[in-house]
Amino acid sequence: MLLQLSVRQFAIVQALDIDFRGGMTAITGETGAGKSIAIDALGLCLGERAEASMVRSGADKAEITACFALGNLNGAQAWLREQELDGEDECIIRRVISAEGRSKAYINGVPVSLAQLKALGVHLIGIHGQHAHQQLLKADMQRKLLDDYAAHPQLLKQVSDIHKRLQASRQQYQSLLENQEQREARRQLLEYQVVELNDFAIEEGEFEILEAEHKRLSNSQSLLEQSQLSFHQLYEGDDFNALSIIQHALDRMSELQEHDPALSPIVELLNEASIQVEEASTQLRDYIEGLEIDPMRMQKVEQRYSRALELSRKHQVLPEGLYTHHQTLLSEFDDLQQDDNKLDELRAELNSLSLEYADTAKALSVSRLEAADRLSSEVETQIRLMNMSQAKFQFEVCFDEHLPQSKLGQDQIRILVSTNPGQPADTLEKVASGGELSRIGLALQVIASEHQKIPTMIFDEVDTGISGPTAAVVGQLLRRLGEKAQVLCVTHLPQVAACAHHQMLVTKFSDGNTTETHMMALEQEQRVEELARLLAGDKLTQKALDNAREMLSLD
Structure with a gap:
């Protein structure tokens, strides 16, 4: 407090x-x-x-x-x-x-x-101002008062949460639905392109390998002829080959280095050259033996290589990027397929959420209806004590599944009042006078405050428009509330202050x-004087003082 x-x-x-x-x-x-x-x-x-x-x-x-x-x-x-x-x-x-x-x-x-x-x-703290009664005419305030009294925050949260999920699903569904025609046109195009690329089924890095093989096979005859000629000149020629010439030179230089050691480095180089030429000749022979001219393979490679170039031009990508492009189209096509599936899923989800929302909103409405009966009875009891002895008061709760789904449910809530016998119940703004509205509003605020369990409540001249015996009842009502919580009340009525x-x-x-x-803060005798002033004005009379003491029960 x-x-x-x-x-x-x-x-x-x-x-x-x-x-x-x-x-x-x-x-x-x-x-x-x-x-x-x-x-x-x-x-x-x-x-x-x-x-x-x-x-x-x-x-x-x-x-x-x-x-x-x-x-x-x-x-x-x-x-x-x-x-x-x-x-x-x-x-x-x-x-x-x-x-x-x-x-x-x-x-x-x-x-x-x-x-x-x-x-x-x-x-x-809960503060109730002197204009709070006018707020009571608003439908939102009437609903809030009823919900606060009903004390069903979990139900309100459930309805709000389901409504939020429902809205999100509905927006997603609407977005997909609006773009369905464009997605279908794109999907059909992609389907043709993906089938075409699926049939070709190029693998990652395949084009580079294919290009190298195509170049080799395209020049296989020339490679064979020139390799054979080179092998003959290096090793196999009877009259002339590089290896025999180097070896003859090596033999002569080996003999001459005995006469001049300066020839030793040259001998070493010729020896290395002989070894290198012999090794090159061996590898060249193996290459020639392994080199095959396969027209069937050449035709197959030529066809696949040409097809890769054709597809790359058609899809406007580099041949080396054809595999990546294929994977990108596959991913986009799968996403579009999933969007179509998502529409079906969202449709089912919307139906399920709508049913869940309807059930929860109905449960909230039932809770409100039960609370409305109790609150109506309490308010009616209080206002009848406030010089509205024939008044009838009712919180009307009407569940309407045709109302727009909102985070607060699908209830139409309004307060209906009849202040005179034979008068049909109608809304507050049509029936209640200013003073009657003040009394109804005060009764609602006090009763709602009791149920909200707020530790400190402030009532700022909420008793405006009330006087006489009614003021005493209001005072007793606030005192009863003060037995359970701290109540501060700004008032000009001696009956309330007493x-x-x-x-x-x-x-x-x-x-x-x-x-x-x-x-x-006033002591008891000071309170007597202040109450007397409220009763009689600035000039204190004995009668006013006696009346004030009586009101405070200090005799």
Whole structure:
């Protein structure tokens, strides 16, 4: 719950330090005194937008600090741990606003974003403003109130998750469907090209091997003739061959080196040359013996080589890239085939998801319908105590499978009210007056707050348009809520203030140049005087004081 609020240089507040207690606390004061300033300051701690006009005139910055006891607030504690903001027993939120309108936010001394403030705030405080009743006229607010009361977040999440998957599948299916004609034309072209390349079935690196063999076979006769001639000149010629000439020279030089050692290197070179020529001749003979002129092989290689060149020109790729091109077309063709199969799969998936969505949305509708009956009964009981004794109230939940599928289900939800006997039930905006709307809205807020289990709830002049005995009932309603949680209520009604466990007075002072607002906790006798002022105005009478004591049961 909220333990303390410190406000510096905010609006018409120079310095304000307030300690809060559990139960219901009424905040009263004269009109224009600034009763809602503390609420506005708390709103900034919960992530509301800051403006330069919020800084007190003449000050360079405004600063608001709120301290909360976490106690058994498991949600807040878990969130703080997840964000590594270290909070177990207490949490301190600070907001600083410069005179230029820039702001900074801190949780437990660590700088944070406004989104983080808002995310933490939902675990700490619920604020119900004086214009909240008008929001009740909106269908979204009526649905939210019912869903909050029903407390079925898991069902809401299931519907939302299935709807998200359904939307994604539907978009994918639509995209494939829209491009089906172009894909079919491309698939037919690819099918012809792939079949053609499949029939040829060139292997990786095959063209390079094929090209080399084609060159060799195309020149096989010349290779044979020239190789045979070279072998004859090197080794086999009877009258003349290179090996015999080198050997004769080697023999002569070997004899002459005995007379001149300078010939020894030449002898070594001739000896090596003899060995090299003999080895070359041996390998050339083996080459000649292995060289075959095979017209059938030549024809086969010629045909495959020519076909490879033809396909490469046809597909506008280099012959060396024909294999890679074939694999690319195969992959694209398979993808297109899979897209066609994917259409069938998506069609089946959409049917399955639609059925799953319908079942889950129906389950959500049933849960809403059950909660609607309970909430309608509770609200009707409360508003009948608020001088609407003949009123009838009903949350109408209509499931319509023909409505567009949404993440919130397929329910039409509206509040129907009849305020007078014989009057047919109709929507709030058509039936309820301003005062009646205030009473219905307040009953809904209080009942919903009881079920949401928010530790601190603030009601900012939500009793506007209510008076007399009805105000006493409202006060008792808020006090009952204060027995379970901390309730802060800004009010101008003595009947409501008298029901509070505690009371604070807001006052405003001006010296003609500056204006300041102060807030102080009232003791019991001070409460009597403040209630008497609310009853009788500025001039306190004994009758008003006695009436105030009676309201506080202090006689």
